Amino acid sequence: MLREAGRPRVDAVAKVTGRARYAADVHVAGQLEAGLLRSRRPHATVRSIDVAAARRLPGVHAVLTAAELGEMSWYDGQSSMLTDVARFTGDELAVVAAESHAIVDEALALLHVDDEPLGHVTDPFAALDPDAPLVHDGEQSNQLGDTDRYQRGDVDAALAVADVTVTATYTTPAQIHHALESHGAMAMWDGQMLTAYVSTQSIHDVRDGLAEALHLPVSRVRVITEHMGGGFGAKQVVWKPTVLAAVLATRTGRPVRLLLDRHGEALAAGHRNATRQTVRLGADADGRLVAIDADLLVGAGAYTVGGESSAVEGPYQYLYRCANVRTAKATVRTNHGPAVAFRAPGYVEGTFALESAIDELAVALAIDPIELRRRNLTNVDQVDDKPLSSPDALATCLRRAAETFGWDDGGDSDSDSDTDPGDNDAAARRRRGRGFAAHDWVGGKSHPPAFAHVALTPDGSVQVVTGTQDIGTGTRTVLAAVAADALGIDVERITVALGDTAHGLHAPVSAGSSTVPTMAPAVHAAAVEAHDALLDAAAEHLGVGVADVKWTGTTFHHPDGTAAELVDVLAAIEPRRIIGFGRAEDASADVSVRTFGAVCAEVVVDVDTGEITVVRVVCAPDCGRLINSLLAESQVIGGVTQGLGFALSEHEVIDHRLGIVLNANLEDYLVPTMADRCEIVHAAVNRPDEAANSLGNKGLGELPMIAVAPAIANAIYDAVGLRIRDLPITRRRLLDAVAAGATP
Amino acid sequence: MNASCNGYPDHVLVDVNGRVREVEVSDTDMLVDTLRERLGLTGVKQPCAMGNCGACTVRLDGATVYSCLVLTIECERATIATIEGLADGDHLDPVQSAFIAADALQCGFCTPGQILSVRAILDETPDATDEQLIHGLTGNLCRCGAYQHILDAARLASTRSLDEDGANDAA
Numbered sequence: 001m002l003r004e005a006g007r008p009r010v011d012a013v014a015k016v017t018g019r020a021r022y023a024a025d026v027h028v029a030g031q032l033e034a035g036l037l038r039s040r041r042p043h044a045t046v047r048s049i050d051v052a053a054a055r056r057l058p059g060v061h062a063v064l065t066a067a068e069l070g071e072m073s074w075y076d077g078q079s080s081m082l083t084d085v086a087r088f089t090g091d092e093l094a095v096v097a098a099e100s101h102a103i104v105d106e107a108l109a110l111l112h113v114d115d116e117p118l119g120h121v122t123d124p125f126a127a128l129d130p131d132a133p134l135v136h137d138g139e140q141s142n143q144l145g146d147t148d149r150y151q152r153g154d155v156d157a158a159l160a161v162a163d164v165t166v167t168a169t170y171t172t173p174a175q176i177h178h179a180l181e182s183h184g185a186m187a188m189w190d191g192q193m194l195t196a197y198v199s200t201q202s203i204h205d206v207r208d209g210l211a212e213a214l215h216l217p218v219s220r221v222r223v224i225t226e227h228m229g230g231g232f233g234a235k236q237v238v239w240k241p242t243v244l245a246a247v248l249a250t251r252t253g254r255p256v257r258l259l260l261d262r263h264g265e266a267l268a269a270g271h272r273n274a275t276r277q278t279v280r281l282g283a284d285a286d287g288r289l290v291a292i293d294a295d296l297l298v299g300a301g302a303y304t305v306g307g308e309s310s311a312v313e314g315p316y317q318y319l320y321r322c323a324n325v326r327t328a329k330a331t332v333r334t335n336h337g338p339a340v341a342f343r344a345p346g347y348v349e350g351t352f353a354l355e356s357a358i359d360e361l362a363v364a365l366a367i368d369p370i371e372l373r374r375r376n377l378t379n380v381d382q383v384d385d386k387p388l389s390s391p392d393a394l395a396t397c398l399r400r401a402a403e404t405f406g407w408d409d410g411g412d413s414d415s416d417s418d419t420d421p422g423d424n425d426a427a428a429r430r431r432r433g434r435g436f437a438a439h440d441w442v443g444g445k446s447h448p449p450a451f452a453h454v455a456l457t458p459d460g461s462v463q464v465v466t467g468t469q470d471i472g473t474g475t476r477t478v479l480a481a482v483a484a485d486a487l488g489i490d491v492e493r494i495t496v497a498l499g500d501t502a503h504g505l506h507a508p509v510s511a512g513s514s515t516v517p518t519m520a521p522a523v524h525a526a527a528v529e530a531h532d533a534l535l536d537a538a539a540e541h542l543g544v545g546v547a548d549v550k551w552t553g554t555t556f557h558h559p560d561g562t563a564a565e566l567v568d569v570l571a572a573i574e575p576r577r578i579i580g581f582g583r584a585e586d587a588s589a590d591v592s593v594r595t596f597g598a599v600c601a602e603v604v605v606d607v608d609t610g611e612i613t614v615v616r617v618v619c620a621p622d623c624g625r626l627i628n629s630l631l632a633e634s635q636v637i638g639g640v641t642q643g644l645g646f647a648l649s650e651h652e653v654i655d656h657r658l659g660i661v662l663n664a665n666l667e668d669y670l671v672p673t674m675a676d677r678c679e680i681v682h683a684a685v686n687r688p689d690e691a692a693n694s695l696g697n698k699g700l701g702e703l704p705m706i707a708v709a710p711a712i713a714n715a716i717y718d719a720v721g722l723r724i725r726d727l728p729i730t731r732r733r734l735l736d737a738v739a740a741g742a743t744p
Numbered sequence: 745m746n747a748s749c750n751g752y753p754d755h756v757l758v759d760v761n762g763r764v765r766e767v768e769v770s771d772t773d774m775l776v777d778t779l780r781e782r783l784g785l786t787g788v789k790q791p792c793a794m795g796n797c798g799a800c801t802v803r804l805d806g807a808t809v810y811s812c813l814v815l816t817i818e819c820e821r822a823t824i825a826t827i828e829g830l831a832d833g834d835h836l837d838p839v840q841s842a843f844i845a846a847d848a849l850q851c852g853f854c855t856p857g858q859i860l861s862v863r864a865i866l867d868e869t870p871d872a873t874d875e876q877l878i879h880g881l882t883g884n885l886c887r888c889g890a891y892q893h894i895l896d897a898a899r900l901a902s903t904r905s906l907d908e909d910g911a912n913d914a915a
Contacts, residue, residue: 008844015852016840016859018787018827025786102772180791180799180853180887229789229853230887262792472851472888630847634893638850641889666796666885674881677891 006630007491009477011227011470020227023199024259026186032061034248034258035104036241037094037111038267039086042120042335042659043133046084049094050112059099060107061252066093069247072213074240075303075338078136081213081240081247086115087135087302088335089660090267092240097248097256120335120659124274124299125171127332135302135333144300144331150317152382153324158291162282166360170279170353170725172709173651174299175272177342178671181229183269184259187245194246195222199229201236201471202509207501209238210246225499228471232642233341234270235471236511237305266664270340271652273310273331274299277353282324287365287372289322294353296329301338310339311346311442315354318594319440321378335659341511343642344702347441348709352727355437355710359717369436369714370402381592389591389691393622394438396685397598401620404683405600407436429608432615433719435601437710443512444595444623444699445692450507450518450584454483454526455577456534460554460566462487462494464526467507468519469499473701474631475515479523481627482695486527487534488553513595513623513699518584520627521693525582533578538564541572585693593692597621597703599640601711605719607738610731612648614712616679624698625688636682636704643708645672648728756820760785761829767816775811775819776800779826787827787856798884801857802826808864810883827856830863839863839901848897850888858884862898870903877902 014020037049051063065082072081079085082092096107119133126132127142135142159165185198194216200206203223211218228235245258260269275298282291294316313327342348362369377398379391402408453465464483470476476496484491497503508518538556539546541564550557557563570578587593602615617640626632649670653662663669688696709727717723722737756769760783767782776793779785779802789799793812800811803825830837839862842848849855858881865872865880872880877898886894899905 008847011852012844012847012849013836015849015855016827016836016843017831018785018856020852021786022789022853024789025780027781027784027786101777102770178887179851180789180797180885181851182791228851229791230851232887262794262796472853474850634847634850634888634890637892638889641891642887665794666792667794671885671887672889672891673883673885674878674891674894677889677895680892 007477007481007628009474009631010480010496011476022181022227022229023185023197023225024181026197026257028188028255031186031255031257032097032099032248032252033101033104034095034097034245034256035108036092036264037108038264039089039091039093041086041115041117042089042122043118043135044086044115045118046086046093047114047116051094053110054096054107057103057107057110059103060096061254062097062248063107064095075305078303081243088267088337090264090337092268095244095248095258097252122335122654122659123656124297124332124334125276127299127334128330135335142333144304144333148313148329149327150313151326155291155293155324155326158324159280159282159293162290163285164283164361164364166281166357166364168279168357168360168725170277170356172275172349172352172727174274175342175646175650176266176652176669177232177234177270178265178666178669179230179232179234182260182262182265183235183239183241184257185242185245186255186257187242187249188255189249193220193222195224196242196246197224198242199235200225201228201231201469201511203469203499203501204467204506205509206238206242210243213243214246214250223501225469228469231471232343233345233511236341236509239269262666263664266669267661268337270305270338270342272342272345273339273349275312275349277312277350279353279357281357281361283361283365287361287367287375289320289376291324292316292322294327296327298329298331299334299336299339300331301336302333303338305338305340310349312350314347314442315350315439317383318381319354319438320376321382322376343639344441344443344706347439347706348646351437351439351706352709352713355439355707356713356725359435359710359714360723370398370407373398373438381594384592386590386592389587389593390622390687390689393687394440394596396687397596397620397622398438400683400685401598401600401618404620404681405618407600429606431605431607431719433603433605433715433717435711435714435716435718436599437707437714438598439596439706441513441595441703441706443514443702444517445514445587445593446517446521446584447508447512447514448518448584448586450522451505452519452522452526452582453505454487454523454530454580456530456570458567458570458574460493460570462489464494464496464523465503465505466496466498466519466523467501467503467505468515469510471510473515473635474628475510475519477631478516478627479519482520482523483527486524487531488551490553513701513703516627516699517624517693517697520697521695522582522584524695526580528580529582530578530580533580534569537573537578538569541569587692591691593689593698595622595698595703597707599707599711601708601715603712603715603719605716605734607720610735612716612729612734614644614678616681617708617711618681618683619704620683620685621700621703622685622687622698623700623703624692625696626684626686627697629684632684632700633682635700637680639702639704640680640708641672641677643705644676644678645670646705646727647709647712649676649730651728753817753820756817758819758821759823761826769816771817773816775802775814775816778816779811785826785828789853789856791853796885797854798861799854799857801860801884803860803864808861827860830859837863839866839897842897842901846893846897846900848893849890854884854886858886858894862901865898866902872902
């Protein structure tokens, strides 16, 4: 274990003093502001946009529409940067750059759009109806590509002989990322270099995307992300505002900042796909799964952006040992903004349905839900037919979650303390329950290539240089700790440079929980190389063999009593400098690296008011070797909190008749608040996965969210005997279920 | 106060973080924009512009306000405190130290607003209960979901931690 285990983050002082600089905070002399005109209609042909009045407004420097911009293909060729066919409410029609926000807003209000409405469909579950309007004219249907089918074994035969079967349909809503820092960029020309400060999870992908869109060599584009105010997957690709800021900077010759407002952020910057999942499970009398069948429908929105891969089918195929599995996934287009990856895309949705169905199976079989899962664990990746790199990880997660929660003791934290013992009515209507869910995840492994330098400077400080970015997860802190450990130097001496393509070291997008397993081994290797070179230099300076040198972190000692300080050794070798180089490792091709987790939840449900109180959540994620327990706990409480929102409050509300989103803001779209939080316990697993990489690291970012919603839904069933199969489980849905069912 | 031709003042005098500033203002300028764009105080964030998220929280004559809902021309002779003025040089306020110790943040975008809200609650009620802290912080959204650690930090910065431990760990 590293010595730096619970240390605060290295950029904490910058963040608590307001000095941390985000893309939205960059301001340079002569900078213009920009804003977008969005379609008010879900589907329309734009005949013309009258720009004359806006152009005449003092302070306006540019007004661009599809006509002025010219052809700039976007969304993989499905549309243009500025479009004359709007396919969702919020589709970008025009952009304005002006001296101030106020002038931008005034100019946007002066743009007159002459458009002709077309038929629309915004409900993904109605998109394949025979009379549904086509989102893209000329296509056969609203289905995107062929149905994605997977099969192993014979599902129908197995279901026919199963002792018990469960069949149910579940739905999950479009969930909006709503990072508090919106998408956007400040772009400027710095001599021959286009420089863009961007809120992004991938400086290199944005650099490459800008270069392609503006027909520049990548060597003339520099992308900087010092700090990023939340992304959760939505900022893993290059988005329109970044390219438009660069286009406007080029056309006006001025620095241009284009940030989405909250409305645009809600409509046109990605969301988790809505899904409908019909699941059939078959098991023998002992609870062993003999068949898993899932019919899946996924809403993609009007366009695909390339980062939306929503593997809803994944949990069905991988999580449990089962010889007969069939999945069929149809992805449909709607007149809605494009979907994009959101923290464990597909697995959050798929795990809700599968783990709810497994709970239904446990009830049908009268087997404890954790015991039922134990009977179905696998140590094999059954799709690629390879052993798992950590074959006992999920079993460990199950045990850690159950022990920490006290599952076998009944699991009630403090039975009935919330009710007044004198109030029998309150006691009768407030029901306590507990629920369990497990998950796996395709992410959490390394994504080479990625590189790192570790350089010692003459004053004894150390600079770690990488091309990754810190998206708020604590990458700087973790990489500093890894370097400090390998060098044997205090972490205070280490600075981490990242978030700037000018460093010239490639790193992948920060997504798929891949940053730590990719970057930590690279930095470690660089630091080890620097450490070894340093000891060689010290031995040379002391005139002894390197094996005799003892290094304390500040001083090199020789057994004969002589010693040299670090700075003396570094001065002695001048002008030579010590720089270690490292690269990311790939896991062995013989194993399948996956990550796992288990969640126990305790709830209290008031059957009169429909109020659901989550009392506590215990989360046991398998992320390999832990590097910083404090930051890991922060990831766990953050992921669980987003899971609470997905389970209980977050959903986009659309008027399907008008095709408009009714809650495209933070007033009506209910992200969890301080009042919604519950006690969250990180039941740390800390099980190094040596087959994943030499440090045994896997990623953690996405794991804590995945199994929260099913654990809560299962706890609600345990409390009131009602199975709610549609997320979010709002008061309204709970009360409807109470009314529809027998009095619970 | 100077008056422009439309009758509204075109400058206001404000005390920002202990420094008196004369700031040019138009009649529609919101305080968040004045602080960010005119005074360069970018620790004040502007995620929603409609008083939903609390990341633009500043203190106006001691009270916490959403600066995206306050007109700058209303602030003549007001005292405004932002996150940039909370620390005394390199000496952090105990609430800032507590946020670091409890790791009460991830991306950090909402953090300035959270810290000012905690500071204001504790100025009023140094031994605030959990219920008081939760009530007072519900107007500050954190999309990274750091609430549990934010609550831990608020407890740590309160005099309750003094009572329990004999010393305020965060100070």
